[in-house]
Amino acid sequence: MAIIITPISKKNPLSLSAPILYYPKAVKTGEIDLEELSEQIAYSSSLTKADCYTAIISSVVTVSKRIECGKNYKIRAIRCFSNQCKRNSKYYS
Numbered sequence: 001m002a003i004i005i006t007p008i009s010k011k012n013p014l015s016l017s018a019p020i021l022y023y024p025k026a027v028k029t030g031e032i033d034l035e036e037l038s039e040q041i042a043y044s045s046s047l048t049k050a051d052c053y054t055a056i057i058s059s060v061v062t063v064s065k066r067i068e069c070g071k072n073y074k075i076r077a078i079r080c081f082s083n084q085c086k087r088n089s090k091y092y093s
Helices: 034-043 049-068
Strands: 005-010 021-026 073-075 079-081
Touching: 034 049
Parallel strands: none
Antiparallel strands: 005 021, 073 079
8 A cells, every 4th residue: 555645835945936846745544553453463363462462563663673774674475565655646747
């Protein structure tokens, strides 16, 4: 799933005659907390909620460290985690 962005227009304060530039801004589409995520995983597996909680925390820390280093984090048969910004072509011509 891609990150949904919206363009934000900004003027150059040093050159008011310069054209307006558009920058991407990520749009928040919802959230899930750690408790709910742990419960959902525990419900669909044989692990306890505490085991799921620990595994999620460890995974997030590991994935975050890899992404901060500019690397993609691939988990076979699941997904590839990386930072991406995609533009919506209807805002750009």
